[in-house]
Amino acid sequence: MARRGKKKGRPISGWLILDKPVGMGSTEAVSKIKWLFQAEKAGHAGTLDPLASGMLPIALGEATKTVPYVQDGAKIYRFTVAWGQERSTDDLEGPVTKESDLRPSEAQVLALLPKYTGVIMQTPPQFSAIKIAGERAYDLARDGATVDIPAREIEIGRLDVVEHGADHTVFEV
Template sequence: MNAPKPQRQRIQRRALHGVLLLDKPLGLSSNDALQKAKWLLRAEKAGHTGTLDPLATGLLPLCFGAATKFSQVSLDADKAYEATLRLGQTTTTGDGEGEVLETREVAVTRAQIEAACAQFTGLISQVPPMYSALKHEGKALYDYARQGIEIERPARQVTIHSIDILDWQAEQLTIAVRCSKGTYIRTLGEDIGRVLGCGAHLSALRRTASGPVTLDGAISLDALAAMTEAEREDLLRPPDALLADWPEQRLDAAEAARFLSGLRRRLYSPSGVADVSQVKVYGPEPQAFLGSAHIKGGELIADRLLSPQEVQALLGTAA
């Protein structure tokens, strides 16, 4: 007779509110990284701020509790990457995971590399790669690609704010890229290689910033696992960390209560109140973050609100 299997102990989840800056390791999907961190923190509610490919490392802001309401802010924000290109070699996937399609001699100068990078700075059109998570008829493009099926993809407009050469040694080129959301660095690497005439693929990618948050203070999963629960919780930044570069509007206690109920608030300034598309809103206490809003026609209009319970929980954490 088989012995009964021991019952797995249920984890007691808890309400946590904040942002964890995770340094995602190579080979792990964004969702797997999220679930590991969520388990370590015993968090009730969590979400990430946009997929970082398994073959990429670096900054992955994770949102817990009230912070999940602002994950779209990070998703829409500009990003920064360090990308290493293997010059002289193209692959089926545009990165090191694919099969080599062609190998060519690399005979380029730094001036040619700088000119190629400059060609892709500013507003450009990109055709998303087949090996991407974009959906076509409910299925990811990479599923079609693995079956050898090519799907026509419309070009999209993205903005490359800057490309800086960090290192160049023969066939290896490392660049720092600041770009808008939706930019495919793999495609950028292939395009630079095409202009240089030798071809290229992306051999390594590391995200260094997302909006106002950077790798500064980010932690690895291994380091997180080695901490006590209290130490892990201390790493959480407040939900407004994702809105750090937004202008601020502060309300008195009575106005804050009305704002949290969803009512529009009339603002007054002797010189008039300018329209603002994004503003973070606070009550009278220094850490009383209430949510996000916009200002139109002199009115403060709520976009994403914290609940009164969430506001009090954050005030208690700050105390």
Template sequence: MHGVLLLDKPLGLSSNQALQKAKWLLRAEKAGHTGTLDPLATGVLPLCFGAATKFSQLHLDADKTYETTVRLGVKTRTGDAEGEVIETRPVTCSVGQVVEVLDRFTGPIEQVPPMHSALKKDGKPLYEYARDGETVEREARHVVIHELELLDMQLQGEAPQLRLRVRCSKGTYIRTLGEDIGEALGCGGHLIMLRRTATGPFDESQCTTLEALEADSEAQRVARLLPVDILLGGHTPVALDAEGAGRFLSGVRRRGNWPDQGQVAVFGPGPGAESSENEPSPRPVLLGSGHTQGGELIPGRLLSPIEIQQILETAT
């Protein structure tokens, strides 16, 4: 089983729980996800199966887009609705102050990672320290908020809140962003809703749900998988002939007329494939990734001959 499933992760499941359920439904042996979503978050979660797991890191680094609601005037221990309330304050900010604060948090900013996160300190996840009532020193991280759009605002009433759309770089904690915005407004705040609407080139319109996957036949589930090379959309394609493909898959550098490229996706005929004048050339298949420098194609992450053969058999 090789490919990518774009899942709309449901509320209440961890990313790993959602992955394990999809893995079981697809009867896949090897699986991973590209970027964790909290149980209280929903939305786009690309799941990688088989050979696709070799390229999942590429989408951990992708920009992401979220829609979130920040409840103003109430701080919680975890920065979201799951944690206990630790402080309440009146909300006295104006519309103008909200606009000014959002402008302040747009662009390059620094964030101190939350204690309730999977980030590790001395080999131990921060959330484990938090569970023991400990707070440890964390270094601020540089992140970029590319866009911070105010979708809706309610500053009066029993539940004052801001609804925001955030497009941000990797490593951004939206819970921390919500808390920091609340602090800048003088009232504190926490997230009561978080949905990832896009990651890299993938958005929520392309996603399927676990319920739909459960209702599918086995063949329909497999048909929902996108090809492995969908993860290499930003790579320059390079095509090799049968001899070149065989050497590339052995990790041997190839010489050619290629300009320098930092990321290339390499395609060629499958292992053992040969073409002749009377037979059409074998259909190209992804062989792996690499880069080109000084007229050389330098292998990076490679698919195994078995993986390539299985992909070809599934596609026929």
């Protein structure tokens, strides 16, 4: 007969930074790392959308107690805006719903950056990792639901243009 209360896994502790690939959710990534290291406990500091790639901090064992301190720190994101297309999901996953031949110049883009820096109000898209009643907004949206996600105050420390091309601009925030 098995003993109750015995934890499964090894008492391994520390932080691991995973270069999460596109197509994998943060929870799935943590599960794979937990299995790989046979850790008793694992968690992540921040959520990356399944369509996003990037560094995902994963805490193992006793290090999970420090997750709140890491989560509250400043983060850097790099993203690309493709000009001339609007998609139903605000990302590459959804079908194109509108097209335009208009393209902003680099000077026009640079002139708008101050509007999006400092403390601003942001309304997250329907396809975001924000939880609504315990479920991710992107899961609800994929099921056809339209949810009311209120605008919230965020602080953007800096917003830079990394590259500007005819059909796209790469930003770092």
